[in-house]
Amino acid sequence: MAAMLAGSGVSPAFAQGNPFQPLIYINDSAITRYEVDQRIRFMQLLRAPEADRAAAEQALIDDRLRVFAARQLGITASDEQIDAGLAEFAGRANMGVEDFIQALGSAGVERQAFRDFVAAGVVWREVVRQRVMPQVRISDAEVDQELQRVIETPRVTHIALSELIIPAPPGQEEQAMDLAESLVQNVRSEADFAAAARRYSATPSAPQGGRLPWTPLANLPPSLQPIVLSMKPGQISQPLSVQGAVVLFYLRDTRGTLRPGAKEQVLDYVRFRLASIADAQRIAAVSNSCEELFIHARGLPPQQIQRQTLSQGQIPTTEALRLAVLDDNEAVVSGQDGAAEILMLCKRQSALIAGGAQPAPVATAAAGGEDAAMPDPDALPDREEVRNQVFNRKINMAAENYLAELRANAVIRRP
The missing domain is CATH 3.10.50 (Chitinase A; domain 3)
Structure with a gap:
């Protein structure tokens, strides 16, 4: 995010007519042309997957509905809560609030647009806490089911990757990132990725469409392993900025083994x-x-x-x-x-x-003369950790369902 802000590569959102003209009415509030233009700039700056006018309008409608739901429950955000939210969001870019706001301003995003975005999120958290969370229950059977899914999922040991490395010399980082993001949006198959690699990649694998041989997962750099493990075969990674380049990966396939005792x-x-x-x-x-x-x-x-x-x-x-x-x-x-x-x-x-999922045992290994703690890859996750994961997933689903309900019941019209 910090690199994105530094680049400030935002295409202008061209406003026509009165900037404060209401474009959409939601219940008892209105969204102006100015707010839509500001949200487009903000979404473009953060390189949101969709940052066009329709996406910006929908995001603002949802924010209005979040605030509407909060108001119905008597929930408001204090200045201290909003300031904490601003700091949390800016911290994701490793920046202070004022530096973050200054970077936004250089791209044409006003402080108030950022503050309104954060405030809607702050009150929505409290709405979810008060209205949604009390309705969510997790049974022991659901925890067992999730643990069973973990047990039956092979641990990935080998991966088949294709690579695409776009050169990004000084001054051209933004163009390289823009190209990478365009490829993420348009690549739909291994053939698409291979064609792009032959055209854009600056690696010896480019003539082969970026194809790399089967590789043990453990051979990848530690920073890359979680990225690959979060992908499914047939998926392209998000752009990864490294010194002098932007990197994309396509996961062709994986091989793995079940943990010991998984079939017992x-x-x-x-x-x-x-x-x-x-x-x-x-x-x-x-x-x-x-x-x-x-x-x-x-x-x-x-x-x-x-x-x-x-x-x-x-x-x-x-x-x-x-x-x-x-x-x-x-x-x-x-x-x-x-x-x-x-x-x-x-x-x-x-x-x-049945034996009881225990916290992952830690093995001790010497690394560079010092002891290093390594989790046992065969251990099951802690049962309470799994319960929390299922709980959070159900809360997110319930919150999205509640927002959809608010959307369905709202009076939304255009002048």
Whole structure:
């Protein structure tokens, strides 16, 4: 962001007519031509993916709706809160507020436009905290599901990248960044990327469309690894500024392995022995959970009904085969020599989850004569960390849904 501000490469937003002419009315407020022009400049300066008039108008409409929702709840932003928001935003560019505002001003963005943008975000945070967060609940099952997704996702060990390196000599950084951003917007396939690499890339790989051989992930610079891991095959990276160049990557494919123990399962199940097939079938038909089986077993000797939690390898083969086809809280009845047995699966779980997801162990390795802490790549994330991730994801979704509801119920018109 600091480089963008330093470049101040903003194309002008040409205003026509009275700059304070209302262009859009939202409920009881109006958006003027001046505000739209200011937001376009601001979005262009921050190199937003979409920075045209339509995107600017929609962003301002959403900000008005955020402020409207806050006002309905009696929420206002104090000067101290807004100042803190300004400092937080400027800090993302490693700049102080005044330096940031001065850089904005040199690109034609007024202080008030920046302040209004931040103020809308400040009150919206409080709206989300008061109205959205209390409605969001995370169950243990959702945490288990997310952990299961982590377990079943192979850890990337090798990557197939294509590179495109655009020279950016002194004085031409802005043009190189503009070209890179244009490519990000227009590249839709590996063939598109290869054609661009042959045309623009200043590397030995350019004649091959920028294709690099399969490479161990660990061989990449540490600063590049999280960028690659955040991509999916078929995606192009955002422009990366390095000294004298702007770099783009295209991820062609990945290879990986499952963490040790990822395929092992632990089964929680009930074995209920009865005197007749008819009784077993009747009880199985009306029991929707393992707990309900125990209701029907009241007064019976404890040895007739047993609940066990075992790994697959510890379960007798005959029982393991019957349990293999069952879903949670599903039962099967079998009989032999006049007796009957209900076998109900209570829960099928990854052995790694059943053992308890622990914080990633830290290994110690010597690096340059000093000890360096390295997280164990095979460890599962901490359960509370996963819970927070799911919670934040659901809050974001709920907040977007609430904003969409506000948009649908608003009176939005143009003069």
